[in-house]
Amino acid sequence: MQERFMAEAIRLSLENVESDGGGPFAALVVRNGEIIGRGTNQVTKLNDPSAHAEVLAIRDACRRLNNFQLPGCDIYTTCEPCPMCLGLIYWARPERVYYGNSAADAAAIGFDDSRIYQQISVPHAQRSIPMVQVMREQAWGAFRAWQAKPDKVPY
Numbered sequence: 226m227q228e229r230f231m232a233e234a235i236r237l238s239l240e241n242v243e244s245d246g247g248g249p250f251a252a253l254v255v256r257n258g259e260i261i262g263r264g265t266n267q268v269t270k271l272n273d274p275s276a277h278a279e280v281l282a283i284r285d286a287c288r289r290l291n292n293f294q295l296p297g298c299d300i301y302t303t304c305e306p307c308p309m310c311l312g313l314i315y316w317a318r319p320e321r322v323y324y325g326n327s328a329a330d331a332a333a334i335g336f337d338d339s340r341i342y343q344q345i346s347v348p349h350a351q352r353s354i355p356m357v358q359v360m361r362e363q364a365w366g367a368f369r370a371w372q373a374k375p376d377k378v379p380y
Contacts, residue, residue, distance in 0.1 A: 226258070227323055230255050230260070230299075230323070231301050231323060231325060233253060233260070233301075234251045234252060234253050234301045234302060234303050234325070235303055235325060237251035237263065237265055238250055238251035238265065238266075238278075238303045241265040241266060245270075246266070246267060246270055247265060247266035247267045247268055247269050247270045247271075247276070248266035248268060248269070248336070249266070249303070249334075250265065250266040250277065250278040250302070250303050250304055251263075251264065251265045251266070251278045251282075251302070252264045252265075252278040252279045252281070252282040252283075252300060252301065252302040252303070253300070253301045253302075254282050254283060254285070254286035254295060254298050254300055254319070255298060255299045255300075255301060256286075256295075256297055256298045256299075257297070261285075261286045261289050261298070262282040262283060262284075262285035262286025262287075262289065263281075263282055263285055264277075264278040264279065264280065264281025264282030264283070264284070264285060265281070266278045267281060275309065277307065277309065277310050278302060278303070279300065279302050279306055279313065279314065280309070280313055282300070282302075283295065283300070283313060283314070283317050286298065287317070293317075293380060294316075294317055294318045294380070295317045295319040296318065296320075297320060298320060299319055299320055299321050299322070299323065300314060300319050300321075300322045300323070301322075301323045301324075302322065302323070302324050302325070303324070303325045303326060304325060304326040304327075304328075304330070304336075305324045305326065305327050305328045305331070306324070307331075307336075307338045307341070308338055308341045308342060308345070316380070340353070
C-alpha cells in the first residue's frame with residue numbers, strides 16, 4: 226500500500242517540475258486508503274515561502290475533514306520534511322509520515338535546511354536573524370484572555 230501512495234506523490238512531484246509549478250516536492254494525506262489531501266511545492270509560483278507540498282496537502286486534507294488535526298491519517302511526501310513542515314506535521318498529528326528522499330538528498334540539489342536546524346539552538350540575540358522580545362507584558366493580555374475563555378478549543 227505504501228508504494229502505491231508514494232508512487233503517486235512522486236508522479237505529482239515530477240509533474241510539478243515539468244509544468245514549472247515549483248520545486249520537486251509533492252505530498253499526499255491518506256486516510257483509510259483514500260487520498261484526502263494533495264500538495265505540490267508552489268513557493269516560487271505563489272511567491273509564498275510557506276507553500277511547501279506538505280503544507281498545502283495538510284491544508285487540503287484539513288479543509289476536507291473540517292478538522293485542524295489529521296486523526297487516522299498518514300502523510301506521504303517525496304522528501305524528508307523541512308523544519309517548518311515538520312512543525313506543522315506535529316501540530317496536525319497524523320499517525321505516521323512516509324518519505325522518499327532524505328534531507329541530505331535535498332541539500333545535495335540546493336535545498337539545504339541545515340542552517341535552520343543550527344539556528345534553533347542559538348540564543349535569540351545571536352541568530353543570523355536576531356529575535357528581539359518587545360512588549361511582553363502587553364502581549365500577555367491575549368494569553369490571559371485565552372486562559373479565561375470558557376469555550377476555547379484546546380489543541
